[in-house]
């Protein structure tokens with residue numbers, strides 16, 4: 001059984017302001033849903049500057065950091081928690097490479113974006129960072145543990 005090798009885990013995925021403005025929220029959610037992952041948290045949220053700076057704290061020395069923070073707070077984002085076997089790595093694959101011109105067609109960025117500074121979506125890069133980011137964006141509330149009635153074909 002191939003799936004036995006993958007732990008059930010959670011990841012933090014976020015539609016960035018350009019994705020919300022361009023009306024891509026449904027398209028992006030749809031890809032995670034139809035893949036078979038389970039939605040455990042979802043909100044439309046205006047990110048305060050401090051949170052954007054904390055979230056991207058590792059990049060604070062980068063020349064593009066101020067622009068990145070301005071971009072993330074420029075309009076509402078859609079915050080999501082997705083759960084499933086190997087979802088952290090799989091979500092990164094669904095999202096595609098950071099620079100949309102290098103993302104494969106079929107990925108979210110490959111299909112929907114051109115600019116690295118407007119790359120539509122974020123996904124945690126490790127299980128550990130996923131836990132950290134879910135805490136950062138959702139706090140104690142908003143993540144709902146519910147059992148999805150699963151099709152046996154998806155088990």
Ligand code: RTP
Pocket residue numbers: 059064068097098116117118119121122123124125
């Ligand atoms: P993310 O954290 O948003 O999922 O993106 P990532 O892991 O694929 O890429 P990372 O290197 O962590 O960069 C975070 C975000 O910063 C913006 N960026 N701009 N102007 C630039 O050269 C540049 N490089 C990165 C992108 O929005 C990237 O997603």
